[in-house]
Amino acid sequence: MTKEFQIRYQSDIVSSLSRRLMNDVVEEIFNYLDYDSLKNSEAVSVQWRDNIAYGKTWKKLLERNLRLSAEWREMLEILVLKWSLDSSVPKNYMHCRTLCKQVGNSVSKLRRNWLEGRHSKNEFTDFSQPEIESIFWIRGSLNFEMNKSWIGRGQRDGSIRFWNRWTLETSAIFQPLLLTNRLLGCNTVRCLQFNDDIVVASYFGGSICIWNVHTTELLQVLDEMDVANYESHYIPVNGLSLGGSPGNYWLLSCLSSPTEQDFVTLRLIKSPSEEIPIVHRIVLDQKLRVLQLLVNDTHVMLLISDTETKRDQIQIRSTASMEILKTIQIPYSEMGVFDYRKGLLLVGSRYEIQLWDTETAICIRSVRSSSSIVFVKIISDRYWVSCNTSGKVEVWDLKCALNPAHTRSVLLHQLDATNLHCPLLYPVVRADEYQIALIPCRAKDYSELHIIDFLQLDEKAPIDRPID
Known part of the structure; x- marks a missing residue:
């Protein structure tokens, strides 16, 4: 002054x-x-x-x-x-x-x-694991999750390991109890979800384990295979979503098979140590495949691909009744991704990202990408983040995207999470208001975790040039 x-x-x-x-x-x-x-x-x-x-x-x-x-x-x-x-x-x-x-x-x-695109970059090498010649591991254990406190990831032996997100020190290990008389790789973690109270993991063998996040005590082992013919080789595919609030957690899971029908199951967790009832279970048409799912207190969302017509759709259902409220047709993608926040639906496909108003089922904004989109996330009320198969992370202006009068590009920054110059195998990405975390997933190479930190302390951190 x-x-x-x-x-x-x-x-x-x-x-x-x-x-x-x-x-x-x-x-x-x-x-x-x-x-x-x-x-x-x-x-x-x-x-x-x-x-x-x-x-x-x-x-x-x-x-x-x-x-x-x-x-x-x-x-x-x-x-x-x-x-x-x-x-x-x-x-x-x-x-x-x-x-x-x-x-x-x-x-x-x-x-x-x-x-401004200011950030620091960190590599967490202890996040990598020994190489395993197993397609189950390739498709499953590369997944990880994070919240404001922890980063969690499935391990080779089927356990779940937690790190303190900010110190990167091991915080806890959760041990499963799995049936062993099933397919090879049945102890491989397929999907992982957690909040401040419970940890939930699904396995290729069809089991779902639930732990107390504070004591690491195993509270429940649910068997998804009770609805399937064992010989059909059902496996959970993009199989878990955990939503709701303490005392009323919703657990949405999907059991899928390339030759049979998909089963979508909704459970209500009032007390994780007590019996967890099935509230709804639906069986989809044989030609429909669930690619991704999400649940919150009011809505269930299913990203479904039609294998015959090669068309994708988002089904928005009522959590209370599982009744279909809206169906939104979206571009076809072999591994579609979406995110939802406050009435906005963000969808990524092969070469396109679409922003939808779920109330009106109108596409507000559509932008093109040079590569297939493997991740999208709405960050607060200001931005959204996307990542493509090459590992390029892009930051977009959500406020401008919502403004019909804004005709210029809404792309703000392009960020390189890694310095790798080699083909990647579908990077796995998680993001929130503070960091973007990415596993590059090089083929047969269990890569370390790369972190883009927007809350960094280094005043000399890189500044990515804004996109004109």
């Missing part, structure tokens, strides 16, 4: 009120400010700073933002996990001021980094 600016405000209303001993009024004025405004106000003069301290304005701002802003609450959680900060609001005002600035600066920095 310039000296002229400071001098100009030495005799402003705040100073006048303070001279008249009307500090309560000054306090109320500062209480209306947001983070950036309060930070700038503190730099105006010593008197302004003293008034802010007198009213304990930083403490009030922190408490208000943690109560009203999900962005601030999540950022505090991340800072606690990443840098071992104390998550409680300190009683000491100066400590409270410091914590508020740490959270506020991190929120501002994260927004700026996404907009």
Whole structure:
């Protein structure tokens, strides 16, 4: 802030009120400010700073933002996990001021980094595994999942290993109990889902295991093969989605076969240690194949491919009744992907990404890609991320995509997650507001985890040139 600016405000209303001993009024004025405004106000003069301290304005701002802003609450959680900060609001005002600035600066920095393409790159070599000559491993255990606390991945012996996402230290190992009298590779993890309470994994043998995330205790082993002919070689394909809230978790699974019908099963988990009832089970037409599925409190979404007509569709069903509410026809893809957030459906196919309004079933925006899309994800209300078969990650402007008047490209940045210059075998990608994580999946090479971090500390981190 310039000296002229400071001098100009030495005799402003705040100073006048303070001279008249009307500090309560000054306090109320500062209480209306947001983070950036309060930070700038503190730099105006010593008197302004003293008034802010007198009213304990930083403490009030922190408490208000943690109560009203999900962005601030999540950022505090991340800072606690990443840098071992104390998550409680300190009683000491100066400590409270410091914590508020740490959270506020991190929120501002994260927004700026996404907009400018600033990021750091990290490689997690301990994420790789010994080479296994098994098609089951190739198709299954390359998958991994992450949430704000952990990164999880299936291991060679069928166990699930968790790492602290921010320190990359091993956090927990979950051991399964599987039937062994089935197909070769039946102990290979096919799909993995977890939240703050439970871990769920499906296996090629048709079993689904559920653990307590905190104690690692195995709570349930569900047998999906009870609906199938063992000789039909059913295996879960893109078989799991876990949604809902504590006390009402929904578990959606799919048992699929290249020669028989697909079974889609919806279970309700009220208490994972008690019997888990099947709420709905549907059997699809033999020509239909489920490529991906998703469940939340209100909707079940199935990405289905018609093997006869070579057409794909998204079925939107009611979670309560499994009744089909809408069907959206989308471009054909051998391994279609989609994501859903707040009424927006993002679909990736061979050379195209489409953004749909699920309420009206209208395609809002369609963009082309040079390679087949293997991953899409809507990031907050500002961006979406995609990755193609070559491992190129692209960041798109969601707000511009939603604006019909915006006719220019909505592509913001192209990011290289790795420095590899070799063919990739369908990269596996996960992303959220803080990081994009990718396994390159080179053929017969169990690659390490590559992380693009938008919450990095290195001020010299690379800046990708915006796309014109």
